[in-house]
Amino acid sequence: xxxRNEHELDKLFRKKLKSLDLGSQEHxxxxxxxxxxxxxxxxxxxxxxxxxxxxxxxTLFGLGLNLAxxxxxxxxxxxxxxMVSISENYTNIESSENYIEKNSVEALKGTKATEAAYPKAxxxxxxxxxxxxxxxxxxxxxxxxxxxxxxGNILNSNVKAQNSYxxxxxxxxxxxxxxxxxxxxxxxxxxxxxxxAGIENNENYKIDIPSQKLDLSYPEFEDLEKKxxxxxxxxxxxxxxxxxxELNDYCLSKNFTPLDHFDIDVYYSPEISHRxxxxxxxxxxxxxxxxxxxxxxxxxxxxxxxxxxxxxxxLAFRTGINFGSISEKFEYFDGKETLxxxxxxxxxxxxxxxxxxIDKIARQKNVYKFYDIPALIGYEMDISDFVFxxxxxxxxxxxxxxxxxxxxxxxxxxxxxxSTQGENGxxxxxxxNIGLSIVASFGLNYKLxxxxxxxxxxNLRYYLNPxxxxxxxxxxxxxxxxxxxxLRYRIY
Amino acid sequence: xxxxxxxxGCIGGDxxxxxxxxxxxxxxxxxxxxxxxxxxxxxxxLLQDSFIKIFTNLESFKNDGPLEAWARRIIINTSIKKxxxxxxxxxxxxxxxxxxKTTDFSALDGLLYNELLEMVNDLPQGYRVVFNLYAVExxxxxxxxxxxxxxxxxxxxxxxxxxxxxxxxITKSQKIVI
Numbered sequence: 001x002x003x004r005n006e007h008e009l010d011k012l013f014r015k016k017l018k019s020l021d022l023g024s025q026e027h028x029x030x031x032x033x034x035x036x037x038x039x040x041x042x043x044x045x046x047x048x049x050x051x052x053x054x055x056x057x058x059t060l061f062g063l064g065l066n067l068a069x070x071x072x073x074x075x076x077x078x079x080x081x082x083m084v085s086i087s088e089n090y091t092n093i094e095s096s097e098n099y100i101e102k103n104s105v106e107a108l109k110g111t112k113a114t115e116a117a118y119p120k121a122x123x124x125x126x127x128x129x130x131x132x133x134x135x136x137x138x139x140x141x142x143x144x145x146x147x148x149x150x151x152g153n154i155l156n157s158n159v160k161a162q163n164s165y166x167x168x169x170x171x172x173x174x175x176x177x178x179x180x181x182x183x184x185x186x187x188x189x190x191x192x193x194x195x196x197a198g199i200e201n202n203e204n205y206k207i208d209i210p211s212q213k214l215d216l217s218y219p220e221f222e223d224l225e226k227k228x229x230x231x232x233x234x235x236x237x238x239x240x241x242x243x244x245x246e247l248n249d250y251c252l253s254k255n256f257t258p259l260d261h262f263d264i265d266v267y268y269s270p271e272i273s274h275r276x277x278x279x280x281x282x283x284x285x286x287x288x289x290x291x292x293x294x295x296x297x298x299x300x301x302x303x304x305x306x307x308x309x310x311x312x313x314x315l316a317f318r319t320g321i322n323f324g325s326i327s328e329k330f331e332y333f334d335g336k337e338t339l340x341x342x343x344x345x346x347x348x349x350x351x352x353x354x355x356x357x358i359d360k361i362a363r364q365k366n367v368y369k370f371y372d373i374p375a376l377i378g379y380e381m382d383i384s385d386f387v388f389x390x391x392x393x394x395x396x397x398x399x400x401x402x403x404x405x406x407x408x409x410x411x412x413x414x415x416x417x418x419s420t421q422g423e424n425g426x427x428x429x430x431x432x433n434i435g436l437s438i439v440a441s442f443g444l445n446y447k448l449x450x451x452x453x454x455x456x457x458x459n460l461r462y463y464l465n466p467x468x469x470x471x472x473x474x475x476x477x478x479x480x481x482x483x484x485x486x487l488r489y490r491i492y
Numbered sequence: 493x494x495x496x497x498x499x500x501g502c503i504g505g506d507x508x509x510x511x512x513x514x515x516x517x518x519x520x521x522x523x524x525x526x527x528x529x530x531x532x533x534x535x536x537x538l539l540q541d542s543f544i545k546i547f548t549n550l551e552s553f554k555n556d557g558p559l560e561a562w563a564r565r566i567i568i569n570t571s572i573k574k575x576x577x578x579x580x581x582x583x584x585x586x587x588x589x590x591x592x593k594t595t596d597f598s599a600l601d602g603l604l605y606n607e608l609l610e611m612v613n614d615l616p617q618g619y620r621v622v623f624n625l626y627a628v629e630x631x632x633x634x635x636x637x638x639x640x641x642x643x644x645x646x647x648x649x650x651x652x653x654x655x656x657x658x659x660x661x662i663t664k665s666q667k668i669v670i
């Protein structure tokens with residue numbers, strides 16, 4: 001501000017008006033308080049919007065990744081790229097029935113089984129499965145894993161130890177193939193695949209043709225008798241007769257759609273909830289606004305346990321129990337209080353006190369607890385190290401509980417959430433069971449090993465019914481979004 | 493409660509502290525609002541809007557001066573924003589300004605603040621803002637021109653016109669008193 005010759009008129013107005021104090025403006029406070037509260041809610045909604053956007057992006061990213069992966073796979077197959085990866089997630093089933101009796105092996109000695117020989121010859125191996133995996137371990141604990149796809153086509157021979165192994169196969173097409181492996185890693189190489197007989201077209205890579213019978217003959221069973229034959233990783237293995245195997249399981253290959261299995265999930269989901277309060281009649285609009293202004297979101301979460309049955313087609317059926325909780329902060333005027341302001345001098349000594357009477361604002365935490373049984377149908381896709389899943393269904397509320405208080409309808413007092421009203425005084429304001437909710441989730445689950453997956457599942461839940469009863473003048477509804485983090489255990 | 497504690501509480505969203513800050517500043521800030529508004533209702537709206545901004549932006553208060561001065565600036569800025577929204581193109585500077593009448597202002601010390609406020613309120617918005625910024629707040633014409641996005645000449649002419657209107661009103665009020 002510049003030095004200047006001050007006009008007398010300016011001086012007069014400055015002297016009279018610059019430090020003008022018009023005193024208490026108490027009547028304006030409530031409007032400001034309401035506006036602050038509204039801004040808080042609007043910020044919450046913005047936050048909610050961002051959260052939704054993040055979840056949506058996450059979901060779209062997963063979908064895009066999935067589609068891109070599928071597209072690339074199709075392209076590779078069309079180009080004749082026969083690279084097939086086999087999971088390292090194999091697990092040995094250490095069950096006695098998974099071992100073929102040495103006698104049985106001996107029965108194979110010197111035989112040459114052919115398709116024609118089946119089923120008469122007991123020295124055929126019948127494998128009713130999309131993928132077969134047999135591990136031969138010799139006395140020196142060296143092992144070879146051989147994996148098969150449908151139609152009897154051998155796709156891979158996977159050497160698990162430093163070993164050189166030669167074997168001839170004949171497939172159902174009568175073709176013979178011979179190859180050797182001298183690798184030490186579970187990596188399938190292009191040349192191995194290309195060298196294998198029976199790969200005639202791309203369909204051979206698809207595993208959606210169940211119960212394809214396979215006749216395998218091992219012209220060199222002399223080698224086998226020296227070894228302990230183990231079927232690895234697969235379930236439901238049954239030895240029907242001498243060397244008659246039936247495998248009804250799948251390979252945990254990163255590329256292959258899993259077959260039937262059971263999962264158990266344990267999860268925790270931090271959530272954000274959006275509340276909607278609607279006045280049922282015009283006369284309670286102010287009350288609805290008062291409640292909206294006084295109560296604000298504080299936090300939400302849920303946790304639960306869930307069992308899933310997943311078919312070989314990837315169709316998943318899930319159910320369990322979910323414990324949800326929403327916390328809200330309730331701020332209300334609770335009488336008057338006197339504020340004492342101590343005025344200090346420059347040395348910090350108190351020189352004066354000022355007392356102001358203001359509205360006393362009390363705070364309370366309101367908690368809404370929901371106990372639900374979700375019933376979901378989903379679809380799972382096994383891609384590389386991840387399992388993508390989409391789930392949707394209904395949640396059936398078992399019980400809803402309330403802790404805390406709200407303003408009464410006339411706004412004059414604070415009442416408990418479990419209060420009753422009505423002529424007989426027996427009508428509750430909030431339901432103890434709020435019925436059905438729509439539940440949906442998208443999972444991007446990471447395979448930790450053959451049995452455990454790390455869950456990361458964005459989810460949403462919308463309660464179809466208000467949590468308030470018909471007798472209450474307001475409708476109160478909730479919509480929740482969150483990300484379930486947890487573990488999935490694949491039972492088999 | 494010390495002012496720093498009140499500020500901290502306000503930043504943390506403590507409504508009790510916000511109420512206390514309101515009680516501390518509302519009277520003085522209402523005085524500022526009244527000068528920049530045409531009536532009490534507009535002043536109250538301005539005060540409410542300004543307090544929301546104060547609470548929202550309190551984190552940016554550097555504590556390098558009195559909080560009241562910082563809050564005043566918020567009110568002035570809010571008022572200027574309103575000024576920009578209004579159409580005041582018709583209030584163009586006049587090239588043939590009338591000479592100011594001479595008045596003995598020392599004799600006007602007895603005028604009440606509400607009389608002066610009323611005079612300021614009656615000014616056209618453009619005059620009112622420029623007069624307040626220049627005469628009461630002490631801004632220069634250059635600063636006012638930048639703030640209001642007008643020419644310095646416009647600021648000068650609006651100030652002169654504002655003074656003339658005010659002087660006329662004062663003269664009238666003196667006659668009435670006499």
